[in-house]
Amino acid sequence: MDLSNRRGIITGAGQGIGQALALEFAARGAHLLLVGRREETLTETAALVQAAGGSAEILVQDLSMPGAVDRVVEAVVAWDAVDLLINNAGNVRAGRLELSSEVDVRSMIDLNLTAPLLLTRALLPQLRAGGTARDSIVLNISSGIALVGMPFYAVYAATKAGLARFGESLRRELHGTGVHVATVYPGATDTAMMSTQNAGADQGWERRTVEAVIKDLMAGLLAGDHEINTAPESRRSMQRLNVEDPMAVDAALAPGLDALEASVRDHRSI
Numbered sequence: 001m002d003l004s005n006r007r008g009i010i011t012g013a014g015q016g017i018g019q020a021l022a023l024e025f026a027a028r029g030a031h032l033l034l035v036g037r038r039e040e041t042l043t044e045t046a047a048l049v050q051a052a053g054g055s056a057e058i059l060v061q062d063l064s065m066p067g068a069v070d071r072v073v074e075a076v077v078a079w080d081a082v083d084l085l086i087n088n089a090g091n092v093r094a095g096r097l098e099l100s101s102e103v104d105v106r107s108m109i110d111l112n113l114t115a116p117l118l119l120t121r122a123l124l125p126q127l128r129a130g131g132t133a134r135d136s137i138v139l140n141i142s143s144g145i146a147l148v149g150m151p152f153y154a155v156y157a158a159t160k161a162g163l164a165r166f167g168e169s170l171r172r173e174l175h176g177t178g179v180h181v182a183t184v185y186p187g188a189t190d191t192a193m194m195s196t197q198n199a200g201a202d203q204g205w206e207r208r209t210v211e212a213v214i215k216d217l218m219a220g221l222l223a224g225d226h227e228i229n230t231a232p233e234s235r236r237s238m239q240r241l242n243v244e245d246p247m248a249v250d251a252a253l254a255p256g257l258d259a260l261e262a263s264v265r266d267h268r269s270i
């Protein structure tokens, strides 16, 4: 896959995985629209993009709000071409389902699922037009939790599994149209999103650095992969077991449920 000189959109580009991806594409000569809620972090990423060899515009939008997707599309309508869309912005609230607020449930669905679906839908004409000489790219950042649903993350897991199946369906629907749809499944990654989560490697939540995750992600994308799993080996063995014998995963998790609930009680990035 040729990743040079891409022109496209990265949501949630002000920090974490989104910022790191912006810098990877910047180093390959990209022109990017960086989207998020906070102007200062987007401005910071735009400066880093420039320093890395790319160029960027910023758009301050809360993607969980009605009309936000239209404003993203308006921002790129005059571009010569769009051949990259990275649906990265996401949020999480952990905890026992019956203790979750409706506001938090809706916020995760709106940002993690509805926004990427609507944004992809709205940009497809431009992505298809941009994918004639080489494939355009839609890159959806799902999560390892889409492959193994973890207790106390039922809503987040639903949104991330939904995003993964959305990508799979769309990939098949767009076969031969010049749009490459890829899904990334990061395991726990050391970003601000995880700063309020206290589950450690001893509880099965080994964290990887952003650098390590991005290295695997970019290698998968360069190789033309559609499914890119950046989870550590410890979590991959659980993913395999979940396919072969899901009840064995239930049994393995059961003794640690109370400890896990305590460790993720404050996990919230909304």
Ligand SMILES: NC(=O)c1ccc[n+]([C@@H]2O[C@H](COP(=O)([O-])OP(=O)(O)OC[C@H]3O[C@@H](n4cnc5c(N)ncnc54)[C@H](OP(=O)(O)O)[C@@H]3O)[C@@H](O)[C@H]2O)c1
Pocket: 011, 012, 013, 014, 015, 016, 017, 018, 035, 036, 037, 038, 039, 041, 061, 062, 063, 064, 088, 089, 090, 091, 111, 141, 142, 143, 144, 185, 186, 187, 188, 189, 190, 191, 192, 193, 194, 269
């Ligand atoms: N870190 C992990 O362990 C992990 C594991 C698996 C999957 N992921 C997924 O990877 C993606 C990136 O995660 P991360 O760890 O880099 O998270 P992060 O550090 O919390 O960054 C999230 C980004 O999304 C933006 N954002 C949040 N709410 C938004 C909204 N309503 N509208 C527009 N932008 C919004 C944030 O900027 P503003 O606050 O300025 O809006 C921020 O730039 C997410 O989809 C996440 O679910 C992360």
